[in-house]
Amino acid sequence: MKTNGVIFLIAFLLAFGGGYLYFSQAGKDQKQQTTQQNTSTEVDKGEVEKEEATSVPAEAEVMSNNSCLSCHAVSSMGVEGGTTGPDLSNAFKDIEGKHGKDLDSFLQEPTSAVMSGVIAGSPLSDEDRAEIVKFLEKASEQ
Structure with a gap:
C-alpha cells in the first residue's frame, strides 16, 4: 500500500510540475505574441495617421x-x-x-x-x- 501512495505522489508531482511548466511557457508565448501584435498595430496606426495627415493638401x-x-x-x-x-x-x-x-x-x-x-x-x-x-x-x- 505504501508503494502505491508513493507512486501516486510522484505521478501527481510530475503531472503538476509538467503542467505548470507547459502552461507557464504557453502563457509567456501568448504574452509575447500579444505584445508583438500590439506593437505592430501601434505602428500601423501611426502610419495611417501619417498617411491621413499627408493626404490633405x-x-x-x-x-x-x-x-x-x-x-x-x-x-x-x-x-x-x-x-x-x-x-x-x-x-x-x-x-x-x-x-x-x-x-x-x-x-x-x-x-x-x-x-x-x-x-x-x-x-x-x-x-x-x-x-x-x-x-x-x-x-x-x-
Whole structure:
C-alpha cells in the first residue's frame, strides 16, 4: 500500500510540475505574441495617421484641423472628406443664393440648423475662418 501512495505522489508531482511548466511557457508565448501584435498595430496606426495627415493638401489643413472634413469634401481641390454634408467645391459661389449671406458671414452665424449647432459648439477663429473662405474661393474657381 505504501508503494502505491508513493507512486501516486510522484505521478501527481510530475503531472503538476509538467503542467505548470507547459502552461507557464504557453502563457509567456501568448504574452509575447500579444505584445508583438500590439506593437505592430501601434505602428500601423501611426502610419495611417501619417498617411491621413499627408493626404490633405497644406492649404486645406485648416479645414482638417477644424473637423470640416469629417462631414464635407472639396472634390475640386482633390480633398476627400465625409459624405454627410455637401461637397464644398462651389460653396463660395452658391452660399449667398442658398443662405442669403456671404461665406464669411455664414461661417460666423450659419442659417442652417446643422451648421448652427456645429459652429455654436466649436466657433471658428477669425484667422481660421479667413483661411477657409480663401481656400473655398479658390476651390470654386477650379
